[in-house]
Amino acid sequence: xxxxxxxxxxxxxxxxxxxxxxxxxxxxxxxxxxxxxxxxxxxxxxxxxxxxxxxxxxxxxxxxxxxxxxxxxxxxxxxxxxxxxxxxxxxxxxxxxxxxxxxxxxx
Numbered sequence: 859x860x861x862x863x864x865x866x867x868x869x870x871x872x873x874x875x876x877x878x879x880x881x882x883x884x885x886x887x888x889x890x891x892x893x894x895x896x897x898x899x900x901x902x903x904x905x906x907x908x909x910x911x912x913x914x915x916x917x918x919x920x921x922x923x924x925x926x927x928x929x930x931x932x933x934x935x936x937x938x939x940x941x942x943x944x945x946x947x948x949x950x951x952x953x954x955x956x957x958x959x960x961x962x963x964x965x
Contacts, residue, residue, distance in 0.1 A: 899938030916940040919947040
């Protein structure tokens, strides 16, 4: 991370997703383990058409679901299967959860 920042290739390094799958990541970084790689799961469902249609929403839903699991004292899911996360998001937010969350900038 330090090398990327020093090179000017990035102005900021986000660790949010890495923090979800490795909650002790800040301690590892502070303890000198900054060269350790955090592997993020490939977030999918068993249905490839759903994956294509909802790709980024699946990822957001999966990470939100894992943060809820952590808050409840549970472990993060070992797989990136987004089926349960997607159903939980739909149950909580309705079909509006499937709408794009960013403005595309088009008028």
